[in-house]
Amino acid sequence: MGRRRWRWLLGTLGLICVLAFVAARLVDEPLRRHVEAGMNASLKGYKVRLGKLRFHPLGGSLDLIDWTIVQDAQPDPPVAYIPRLHASVQWLALLHGQVVADFRFDQPRLYLDFRHVKAEARDRTPIKERGWQDAALAIYPFEVNLLRIEGGDITYAEQGPLEPLRIANLDFRAENIRNIHSRDRTYPSDVRLDATIQDSAHLRVDGKADFLAEPYAGMKATIALDGLRLDCLKPILHHYDLSVRRGTLSAHGEIEYAPKVQRVDLATVTLERADLEYVKRRTAQAGITESAAKGAAKVTQRPAVVATAERVQITRSRLAYADETADPHYRLFVADCDATLRNFSNVRTPDAASVGTAHVHAKFMGSGDTTMHATFRPREHRTDFDIALRIDDTDMRALNDLWRAYGKFDVARGRFSLYSELAVTRGEMDGYVKPIFADVAIPADDGPPKAFGGKVRAAVTAGVATIFRNQFRQQIATKTRLSGPLENPKVSVWQAVGGVLRNAFFKAILPGLEHDAKSAE
Helix, strand or coil: HHHHHHHHHHHHHHHHHHHHHHHHHHHHHHHHHHHHHHHHHCCCEEEEEEEEEEEEEEEEEEEEEEEEEEEEECCCCCEEEEEEEEEEEEEHHCCCCCEEEEEEEECCCEEEEEEHHEEEEECCCHHHCHHHHHHHHCCCCCEEEEEEEEEEEEEECCCCCCCEEEEEEEEEEECCCCCCCCCCCCCCCCEEEEECCCHHHHEEEEEECCCCCCCCEEEEEHHHHHHHHHHHHHHHHHHCCEEEEEEEEEEEEEEEECCCCCEEEEEEEEEEEEEEEEEEEECCCCCCHHHHHHHHHHHHHHHCEEEEEEEEEEEEEEEEEEECCCCCCCEEEEEEEEEEECCCCCCCEEEECCEEEEEEEEEECCCCEEEEEEEEEEECCCCCEEEEEEEEEEEHHHHHHHHHHHCCCCECCCCCCCEEEEEEEEEEEEEEEEEEEEEEECCCCCCCCCEEEEHHHCCCCCHHHHHHHHHHHCCEEEEEEEEEEECCCCHHHHHHHHHHHHHHHHHHHCHHHHHHHHHHH
């Protein structure tokens, strides 16, 4: 009798399971259409296409299989493909009296190109109003409390030959998402992210978050980035006129991004064997330069993100500046650059005695031994700084494009040195620059190079020759004072330093050449 009862019970359970399975299969397609319609009704600017849905009645869970997300403005290609999303009740939360959901995304792939980004930038609908949270509720009736991403992949691509930027093997976990409203800058939810960038660099983020903060979620976490190849960033950097050929970047520190505070506090930043070049280009959009200057000025005055770095180390790198607005184009660079920056900040620090420092050793134009020592003192509306610069024995032939651009001549030989000390305080510049030219020879049109001096008149065309001969004779060993207000004392520290160095180089070393050369033509 006992065996019959057990057989009957097992048979009944089996029949119930079969019926439940059949019923689930019958409801799968109507439920798929319902979920897809609910998500699309919630979303603004995007559409979802669900391939399949599997309902599991015994556990009350769902699997959404083979689904894509497309952007209305740029539907091809889709911005995301998700092989599987598993949504279920978070059973552990039931012990605390909470009925919430657990979402697990298996190997999702996110794809963005520049067209997607431009369309997103043009859309004025705030992200919090795009309907993503309502779309999640359309999938599952309970609010998400545990979110997991396993084996994710993110690709950003540009049109043209640039290699896409790819983040792979992305694992993300966020817990206790549906917490009660917390006090400002209190982060009750644990978050963790691990990923590989371009098959070489490793990124790890570990910290806390407040997913209910308004108007957007806040997070505070440690960040570790190791071995990022700079050429991976070409699709992003070229929009800022930065050209990169090689180098690796590593950074460790802490970030805090919340409605009332945005900070990046880096303990160490290391740049190794970098080859970076900033290119100045003509722009057809009037006023863009002025707008960029105003935007950069805010970095020092009221930055959107407060950035500090305890120690920045640059080793064996090449840093260049190219001017494509000059005729001919010219390039200035330092090679074999080793630099150390300490206590860098883009805002005034609470400690008035806190001073940032920079020490640089390099080869100007590949030949001139160069040292620079600088101190920076961020202030509320400006940055005060001091610079001591020394360049010894640069081969002047490496600067021929510069001489041609500003003086319509070149040199066959010569050595160039420069010594300068400059201070900027309260928007006022004061200091000196002392350029030295030695053993200079300018090639003659009809023969071998002639010694710099009286023979220069036969080396170049008559009118311009007199200008350059006189200019160089004045500059052979002349100490020139540089003083007066900065053109814009509120610009960012790097703009201010760049402006001062341009003043030292062009206004002291080549005074009036461009103007005089044009007058002589």
